[in-house]
Amino acid sequence: MNFSANQELYTYEMIEQTADFLKLRVHFQPKIGIICGSGLGSLAQDLKDRIEFPYSTIPNFPVSTVEGHAGKLIFGFLSKVPVVCMQGRFHFYEGYPLWKCAMPVRVMKLMGVSHLIATNAAGGLHKNYKVGDIMLVKDHINMMGFAGNNPLQGPNEDRFGPRFPPMNKAYDKELIKKSIEIGENLGLKDNLHTGVYTCLGGPNFETVAELRALKMLGCDAVGMSTVHEVITARHCDMHVLAFSLITNECILEYDSQNEPNHEEVMDAAKMRQDTLIKFVGKIVDYIYKERCCRP
Numbered sequence: 001m002n003f004s005a006n007q008e009l010y011t012y013e014m015i016e017q018t019a020d021f022l023k024l025r026v027h028f029q030p031k032i033g034i035i036c037g038s039g040l041g042s043l044a045q046d047l048k049d050r051i052e053f054p055y056s057t058i059p060n061f062p063v064s065t066v067e068g069h070a071g072k073l074i075f076g077f078l079s080k081v082p083v084v085c086m087q088g089r090f091h092f093y094e095g096y097p098l099w100k101c102a103m104p105v106r107v108m109k110l111m112g113v114s115h116l117i118a119t120n121a122a123g124g125l126h127k128n129y130k131v132g133d134i135m136l137v138k139d140h141i142n143m144m145g146f147a148g149n150n151p152l153q154g155p156n157e158d159r160f161g162p163r164f165p166p167m168n169k170a171y172d173k174e175l176i177k178k179s180i181e182i183g184e185n186l187g188l189k190d191n192l193h194t195g196v197y198t199c200l201g202g203p204n205f206e207t208v209a210e211l212r213a214l215k216m217l218g219c220d221a222v223g224m225s226t227v228h229e230v231i232t233a234r235h236c237d238m239h240v241l242a243f244s245l246i247t248n249e250c251i252l253e254y255d256s257q258n259e260p261n262h263e264e265v266m267d268a269a270k271m272r273q274d275t276l277i278k279f280v281g282k283i284v285d286y287i288y289k290e291r292c293c294r295p
């Protein structure tokens, strides 16, 4: 990252300006933020009393450029719970620095969101993962961080959080436990896992050697998002639940005839959309009743 470009970083006031723009137009306070992964935009389709903002109409917002990411911020009620959904997220490979990719999380924070549900499409590395399975993220390996890239780089904004935030409790254990229970009640017992997610910069899918290395490091699923959003959310003390929909099995053998592609990712997401809508709806309901409304 070029630090002479620091003046291009979002200031607190810019994020505030974006949040104020939205607050003026949305007459309820969302408590839960949902980021829809590739092909998972349908998670936002069931919102009642929706108010939609194409990203291009929101001051200071980047715009999504990827197929399967509609590029809208949608406010509404899911199971009577006020939420905000990102129908489309920003990826590093689109040319955005990580701090820009994660900026909407800070906007959510300033709007009063206390819980973030980040979803993604990911390749399954673990031998037991099948296409259509759900992996609740219990931890991540920040590979881009290993290479010196982090959404919190640059001067720290103390009004969001500390210079050196801990990350050992990034994913809320109680929410993972509850989500497993919810998933099992929906008949997903055999399709539900907890595991370690990693994000690479993309946009190319990984080589066999890279995938083998990631597996050796302890990664169970690989994608191109989420980690920088979670770091940003934890920095400003939001509670985080994240899950990956396994959309393809990672190819770990040189003699495989298969090649991963974005279409299979989108197809797998489409196949699972109804189940995921129910799953997320029940999680949102639980968070709202048991967390947000707790005195």
Ligand SMILES: O=P(O)(O)O[C@@H]1C[C@H](O)[C@@H](CO)O1
Pocket: 036, 037, 038, 039, 066, 089, 091, 119, 120, 121, 122, 202, 223, 224, 225, 226, 261, 262, 265
């Ligand atoms: O936004 P997510 O992480 O769900 O998207 C994944 C990673 C790439 O953007 C794309 C590859 O098919 O899906």
